[in-house]
Amino acid sequence: MNKAEQFIQERLKARADSGSLRKLSKLHLPVDFCSNDYLGFSRSAVLKDRIENILLQIPNLSIGSGGSRLLSGNHVFTEETESLIAGFHQAASGLIFNSGYDANVGLISSLAQRGDTIISDELIHASLIDGARLSHASRYTFKHNDIAALEAKLKLATGNIYVLVESVYSMDGDLAPLTAINACCNRYGANLIVDEAHALGIFGKHGKGRIQELGLEVFARVVTFGKALGCHGAIVLGSPALREYLINFARSFIYTTAAPLHTIVCIHAAYQLLTETDHTPIITERIKQYTLTMELAGITHKSSESSIQTILYNSAAEAKFAAESLQQKGLDVRPILSPTVPKGSERLRICLHTYNTNEEIQILTSQLALLKQHE
Ligand SMILES: Cc1ncc(COP(=O)(O)O)c(C=O)c1O
Structure with a gap:
């Protein structure tokens, strides 16, 4: 075995020994408490019809985009979609990236320069961390949601300051105190960047997100389309100058083939659906129902106001056992293990959807109660 192969085997063995080896799963169970398809858009027949109708109206539709946005991959429909989304979010402009990961990496790594400072909540998503790592700026983290720690x-900050937070945290489902964070950033002239991946569709009227719900103005927002929108891709919302800057300097935008027009049509149609129908009361009702049922069943859990709910365990083995027991009952619940979350805070991440019925929620909570009895 050569040295590289040996290295690979050793790393994998260490993962397996600690019970945290990641595996691709083909598991598809009838009751979905796992996907980020919070509003059921990815399975919506209404949305599918709309997408087909729009596609029929586009002459000479090609399968692939044929190149990057800066070469043959741009299309008038993509720019119209960017304007539609910016309008929906009351932003001056927006630039679509191929994924939320690309958006965060491109935005942060291109903006922050040597001598600048990036300050991030300790629980931010890997894509924001990777963007910060790729920059040459000084980096600090602050205790989760703690304004004094941020301050x-x-x-200590120098140069241009960028503060990175999520409006809804992806692994805990809890909310950032955005109003206080924004005020603190303003006091220090810092630029606040908010990832709204898990807020779109859930918070604010028509699911516009927490920034609009709270009536805040921030330097930039990242909104992803792979969660409540049921599609794929993301947009960075900010000033027209920021958009132009990203077109010129964000490497994850420049050096990649643009998404096919079919994807952009899906995003466009999904935003039309969000505009026409307010799904937030339905998802809010499901969240309330879950919280109430869990409380009635006396199950200790980390309650949140978002679609993401968690039940913490002390080890990967416990979280895996709980998930497998629920899966045997047809409930698709997955464990989240270290290193995605800190060791000792392994968990079940339960996602609630508009299509989860009260009966499904009842079954889930009674199974969880049974598991707790046997702990
Ligand atoms: C908070 C947050 N930001 C960004 C991303 C990345 O988005 P995408 O899946 O579109 O790459 C995710 C998805 O895992 C996320 O949870």
């Missing part, structure tokens, strides 16, 4: 780091 302490702001006092």
Whole structure:
């Protein structure tokens, strides 16, 4: 075995020994408490019809985009979609990226320069962390959702300052105190960047997100389309100058083939659906129903106001056992293990959807109650 192969085997063995070896799963169970398809858009017949109708109206539709946005991959429909989304979110402009990962990496790595400072909540998503790592700026983290800790780091900052937070945290489902964070950033002239991946479709009227719900103005927002929108891709919302800057400097935008027009049509149609129908009361009702049922069953859990709910365990083995027991009952619940979350805080991540029935929620909570009895 050569040295590289040996290295690979050793790393994999260490993962397997700690019970945290990641595996691709083909599991598809009838009751979905796992996907990020919070509003059921990815399975919506209404949305499918709309997409087909729009596609029929586009002359000479090609399968692939044929190149990057800066070469043959741009299309008038893509720019119209960017304007539609920016309008929906009351932003001056927006630039679509191929994924939320690309958007965060491109935005952060291109903006922050040597001598600048990036300050991020300790629980931000890997894509924001990777963007910060690729920049040459000084980097600090602050204790999760702690304004005093953020302020302490702001006092150390130099150059242009970028503060990175999520409006809804992806692994805990809890909310950032955005109003206080924004005020703190303003006091120090820092630029706030908010990832709204898990807020779109859930918070604010018509699911416009938490920034609009709270009536805030921030330097930039990242909104992803792979969660409540049921599609794929993301947009960075900000000033027209920021859009132009990203077109010129964001490497994950420049050096990649543009998404096919079919994907852009899906995003466009999904935004039309969000505009026409307010799904937030339905998802809010499901979240309330889950919280109430869990409380009635006396199950200790980390309650949240978002679609993401968690039940913490002390080890990967416990979380895996709980998930497998639920899966045997047809409930698609997955464990989230270290290193995605810190060791000792392995968990079940339960996602609630508009299409989860009260009966499904009842079955889930009674199974969880049974598991707790046997702990
Ligand atoms: C908070 C957050 N930001 C960004 C991303 C990345 O988005 P995408 O899946 O579109 O790459 C995710 C998805 O896992 C996320 O949870």
